[in-house]
Amino acid sequence: MTINRTVRIIAGFFILLSLALGVEASPLFHNVNWLWFTAFVGANLFQSGITNWCLMDTILTKLGVPATASCSSGRKTA
Numbered sequence: 624m625t626i627n628r629t630v631r632i633i634a635g636f637f638i639l640l641s642l643a644l645g646v647e648a649s650p651l652f653h654n655v656n657w658l659w660f661t662a663f664v665g666a667n668l669f670q671s672g673i674t675n676w677c678l679m680d681t682i683l684t685k686l687g688v689p690a691t692a693s694c695s696s697g698r699k700t701a
Contacts, residue, residue, distance in 0.1 A: 625692050626683045633679060637664045 638661055643649045645657030671677035684690070 624688070626680055626688050626690050629683055629688055630677060630679045634664055634668055637661075 641657045641660040641664070643651040644653045645655055645661065646652065647655065667677070667679075671680075
């Protein structure tokens with residue numbers, strides 16, 4: 624799995640989790656202030672799209688996540 628894909632998975636998970644915790648109609652509702660975390664993740668996605676820099680990219684690089692998929696990933700392109 625590449626860094627780009629990992630960042631998208633983490634961001635999506637954070638958004639869904641914070642919505643589940645912040646929306647009153649959710650069975651996991653905890654506090655409406657969780658919606659601030661949703662806004663924070665969205666702002667970071669927006670900022671990274673404009674500046675082409677993402678802190679999560681830096682963190683995942685230091686953790687050893689590959690930047691590109693390897694040829695031995697088992698996928699074949701047409």
